[in-house]
Amino acid sequence: MGNTVIARIEQALVQHLALSGGPSAPPRLMAAMGHAVFPGGARIRPQLCLAVARACGQDAPELTDAAAVALEFMHCASLVHDDMPCFDDADTRRGLPTVHKQFGEPLALLTGDALIVAAYQTLVRAGAAHPQRLVGLLELLSEGVGAPSGIVAGQAWECETRADLGQYQRAKTGALFVAATCSGALSAGADPQPWRALGECLGEAYQVADDIRDVIGQAEALGKPVGQDLHHSRPSAATDLGLGGAIAHFESLVQATVDAVPECAAASALRQLVRQESERLVPREACEKYRQSPATEGRQAA
């Protein structure tokens, strides 16, 4: 992904955040929403949405941009709520104070709520000119976020005494990746169905990579506290499979993701994006270092 795409995403985020607020909004709420969205992380969900839309012959760029922004607002909302004391109790995110550390818990709670609403507003605003596509895009977004199988459900599985690791990961991370690939296709007027598997595989790879980095990562490198999964007794591939097993699982998921790219003119560019992202998530040298080391096994060693 080039700088042009990132610049386009940042510009759309700025524009839609301003449209969802305005001069009459409570100023600290707007500041907290800005803090939640900027500076961003890798913006992988909007990038994915844009890449798939381009592969599908993107004919409504404003709708695609709005879909991408809505996905990122939802992702940011989930991070703000997930960082709060009743969940991760994280002090930093992307190297800066978390929203509740900077603005207090009440505003952090409201910031998450307001970003969820802003996500829908963004889609509706751009979708009025494409009412049929809009309905599908709203459904995809809601599936990616709500109960029974979106981000909120993923978080809620952490509050159950029994949770299936796969179901948990699909909900907590996979669902919004599926929304990203499918929304990219639908915003361009294409059938979203063939793009679902790509989102599923990539989402699972991301979640496993996060589990791996939670164990091997360094606080400085991630800009957030590590060891959170073990600390919060959350389901984790690294604790379930051991670090070596988790890395083998990650590598097979990256391959499955590459294979899930539908045949199209842009297929090779998309496959390259997947490989590039996987290298960014868990560098090859880390994979080689930990893949076979029995000393790093998680649950087995404990």
Add this chain to the structure above:
Amino acid sequence: MGNTVIARIEQALVQHLALSGGPSAPPRLMAAMGHAVFPGGARIRPQLCLAVARACGQDAPELTDAAAVALEFMHCASLVHDDMPCFDDADTRRGLPTVHKQFGEPLALLTGDALIVAAYQTLVRAGAAHPQRLVGLLELLSEGVGAPSGIVAGQAWECETRADLGQYQRAKTGALFVAATCSGALSAGADPQPWRALGECLGEAYQVADDIRDVIGQAEALGKPVGQDLHHSRPSAATDLGLGGAIAHFESLVQATVDAVPECAAASALRQLVRQESERLVPREACEKYRQSPATEGRQAA
């Protein structure tokens, strides 16, 4: 409002909550969402939506029901988050433990988020057959809830050092009442604009009534703790105007609400609903008792 209308609302709430969950959802999340929605309060927002739709010759009852349910889900979401320790820290609501008391803070946070998403899902599901009305209904719902002037903004004004009482009340309560009257009209294919003032006046009357009841109410009668406004230093008509002044203000708002009902065949029934609700909110005898008593003045007496 008759029992038939209430029964219709309860049935629609049950049905749409089930559709937003399902057997694969995390069971405790679904239980917490149910606890947040049932048993309900007066269901005044959905009642208002249905009454206006009927006055406008309701031709799409499923869409009207969905709009009514979406409003109530949003209202319940705001109550769940508002009750949490970082806001009101309330132990009871409608005579039962609050969601965070019953299910813990993490699930309470997620329940609010999930209900916001469920509200949009409900509208989108029913609105697919009416895409043009759907766009307007989604805009009205978002305005009633988000920044700059919906419920979330209202709550956020509590986190500012300066807040205008009117702006705070319009956002915290009025905005969702406006969404209720306007959505009722639009769901029936009518112009929502003439119904805006009714929602504004009624919302303000509700907020002032809440302030009054916070001072004179009894915990047993309300089923929730009282004295919260003073305790949390929130903007309040009763502290700003004194109790007598707040009651005079309430009575003038009830009259303004009656006057705001647009001329239509159902006007007299709607005016009766307003008078009936105002009597339920602050009984006439309480108005007469406190209207003139200087000993009950709030800020002045302190």
